[in-house]
Amino acid sequence: MRACGWVLMTNRVSVVAERVTLLIPAALRMHCDGADTLAVNAGTVRAALAAAGKDHAALVQHILTRTGELRPFVRVFVRNNDVRGLGGLDTALNDGDTVAIVPSVAGG
Amino acid sequence: MKAKDRRLQVLRAQIPEVTPEEARALQADSAVLLDVRERDETLQGVAEGAVVLGRDFLELNIEDVAPDPERCVLVMCGSGVRSLFAAEGLRQMGYRDVRSVAGGFNRWKDQGLPFHIPKVLSADSRARYARQILLPEVGERGQQKLADARVLLIGAGGLGAPAGLYLTAAGVGTIGVLDHDLVDRSNLQRQIIHTDARVGQPKVESAREALVALNPSVRVQTHPVRLSRENVEDVFSGYDVIVDGSDNFPTRYLVNDACVHLGLPNVHGSILRFDGQVSTFWPAGPDGGPCYRCLFPSPPPPELAPSCNEAGVLGVLPGIVGLLQATEVLKLILGIGHTLVGRLLCFDALNMHFREFNFDKDSTCAYCGSGPFPGYVDYGKFCDASA
Structure with a gap:
């Protein structure tokens, strides 16, 4: 059973919204009230970020450029794989997927 | 008969x-x-x-x-x-x-x-490394490989401290330590290679003292310099493995580019707050694999890239991440196991989660792709110009 089932229109493809979890790294938690995970309903990575951005705009500004592209110092992994090798921000999500946000950090 | x-x-x-x-x-x-x-x-x-x-x-x-x-x-x-x-x-x-x-x-x-004529371990070495030599994956032959290996630590800080101590304890024969800084009291919460009595000393000298005290047979080569595009190849050319424990993006991109150009494995570790990242970048290695630029083509702009000085770091975090780096180094030298080539290991100390992510070589990467080496850049400007 899918957790929910409304339909979003993304790039003219209808996508069923799934219950997914965004993993927020410590470096970005200040932008989402300290949460280490955010649960959203979304059918793609882009939609998941958009859903998170409704309440946490600053978080998404650190992940996406103004034109909505992934910043080159942030990687997003779905099912442990880099979305650049999948469908990019349009990578489809399955119910229960985790979407990991990983920014580059330089501390040593 | x-x-x-x-x-x-x-x-x-x-x-x-x-x-x-x-x-x-x-x-x-x-x-x-x-x-x-x-x-x-x-x-x-x-x-x-x-x-x-x-x-x-x-x-x-x-x-x-x-x-x-x-x-x-x-x-x-x-x-x-x-x-x-x-x-x-x-x-x-x-x-x-x-x-x-x-x-x-x-x-x-x-x-x-x-x-x-085989190189053999001395009686002292056989006693010192007995528990390690017992491992079939190491043995005397592996221990000799460690003795012959030359590993350079970029930074004698949070990551370089534990990595240097354990690599020295394990019998790596030559340890290079590169750091231009002095020991500060605020370092001691995590940089366990230094001591309170050595506050104010050059970090490379403090590190040498600790490493030689732990294992007198180690050869410590100190580089009390700031790494630059002018000196990077001279410094790196004497080493087999580079351990990146630096604390800023310009150095990390410089280390990457030099490692790619010289064909050296770059064992990467980075930390901030409660999170750590580890990977091994070695495009010239037997498995090929991506470089640091394939993972992160450019750094964040300074306003989005807080350092540990600004954002803080849990004291034990670099210990864990630095020892993961040391583990990668030992496997590379010994030629055993599976390294983190093509994989990024992320550690979340607050939730005690280790997560592993796969990433590919970027076929358009200017540095580890098929084209000629594009040369070193002004890394300060490169990082300042990022957006």
Whole structure:
């Protein structure tokens, strides 16, 4: 059973919204009230970020450029794989997927 | 006739014998040559390509050397007698094509066939590294590889401190320490290679003192300089593995570019607050694989890139991440296990989660792609210009 089932229109493809979890790294938690995970309903990575951005705009500004592209110092992994090798921000999500946000950090 | 002579007569009738020349030719045709002499005997020399596997542990370890029982196995001792007994043991284990080298190593040497004098560990080293040598994946041969290895630590800070201490303890022969800074009291919460008494000293000297105190046989080479595009190749050229424990993006991109250009493995670790990241970038390695720029093509702009000085770091975090880096270094030197090439290991200390992510080589990467090396850039400007 899918957790929910409304339909979003993304790039003219209808996508069923799934219950997914965004993993927020410590470096970005200040932008989402300290949460280490955010649960959203979304059918793609882009939609998941958009859903998170409704309440946490600053978080998404650190992940996406103004034109909505992934910043080159942030990687997003779905099912442990880099979305650049999948469908990019349009990578489809399955119910229960985790979407990991990983920014580059330089501390040593 | 003595019993042993009667037994040898039987074995000679059963075990085919080959001359050293024939053994050499069979080696070239994929046969494995085993030297079953005692350790002290092998100090006189070992036939080229031979695997030293003492008689005592022959049956226990043969499958690590020759897992295929159909493969031709050539057994050599000093004069060709003990090899017959060893060969019989292998046949009983199921090895079908086992031959004894007549005349053994003595005849091999007399006939001018190639051999080398093996490097051996001292008695002190055998005692010091006993628990590690016990591991079949390490053994004396692996320990010697560690002794011959040269590892450069970029930074004697949170990551370099634990990595340097454990690599030194493990017997890495040469440790380079590069850092231009002085020990500050605020370092001591995590940079455990330094001490309160050494506050104010150059970090490289403080690190040297700690490393030599731990293992007097280590050769510590200090580089009290700031890494730059002008000096990076001179510094790196004397090392086999680079451990990136730097604390800023310009240095990380410089380290990447130099490692790619020189074909060196770059064992990367980075930390902030409660999170750490580890990977190994080695496009020139046996598995190919991506470089740091394939993962992160450009750094965040300074306003989005807080350092540990600004954002803080849990003291134990670099200990964990630095030791993951040290583990990667040991595997690279020993040629064992699976490294983090093509994988990013992320550690979340608050939730005690380790997560592993896969990423590919970027076919358009200007640095590790198929095109010519684009050269070093002004890394300060490169990082300031990022958006």
